[in-house]
Amino acid sequence: MSTSLETLVIVTAVACGLVGGSFFVISAFIMRALADLAPEAGTRAMQALNVRAVTPVFMTALFGTAPLCLVTGGWAAAAADGAARVLVILGVLGYLLGCVLVTIAGNVPLNNRLAAVTAGTPEADDVWARYQKAWTRWNTVRAIAATAASALLIVAVAHG
Numbered sequence: 001m002s003t004s005l006e007t008l009v010i011v012t013a014v015a016c017g018l019v020g021g022s023f024f025v026i027s028a029f030i031m032r033a034l035a036d037l038a039p040e041a042g043t044r045a046m047q048a049l050n051v052r053a054v055t056p057v058f059m060t061a062l063f064g065t066a067p068l069c070l071v072t073g074g075w076a077a078a079a080a081d082g083a084a085r086v087l088v089i090l091g092v093l094g095y096l097l098g099c100v101l102v103t104i105a106g107n108v109p110l111n112n113r114l115a116a117v118t119a120g121t122p123e124a125d126d127v128w129a130r131y132q133k134a135w136t137r138w139n140t141v142r143a144i145a146a147t148a149a150s151a152l153l154i155v156a157v158a159h160g
Helices: 003-036 039-053 056-079 082-115 122-159
Strands: none
Touching (some): 003 056, 039 122
16 A cells, blocks of 8 residues: 555544544443433433534534545555455445444434434333434444444555
């Protein structure tokens, strides 16, 4: 790999790791703390978190990493050889499928469903009980995928 490609792979690895670490914290600590609250309080807190998550900084980290992955993967497919090429492609696919696709197909619909209920109602309590388990499971997939992508990209640099 050229120095320029190695630099891009490292930047992409850091971005994937940042996103993976963010999702890890949410699954490992925040969702567990919210599950300990009464359903109305947990619902209200998660509704507030979901509103606050849609910020330029977080959205850029999560979704800005996707085009970075596309550029990195395309460049590596064209210019890298052997194990480095395979590792970069696996890493970027892992991020795109396990993080971005899961966000769009798994977490966002759950967030929309939770946003549609009024905390403190029987319907909201039922939605919250199902939400926290399903959402955390999908979020953990995102954490693992983004972290694995970061690791694969780092190993690719070592093989480059």
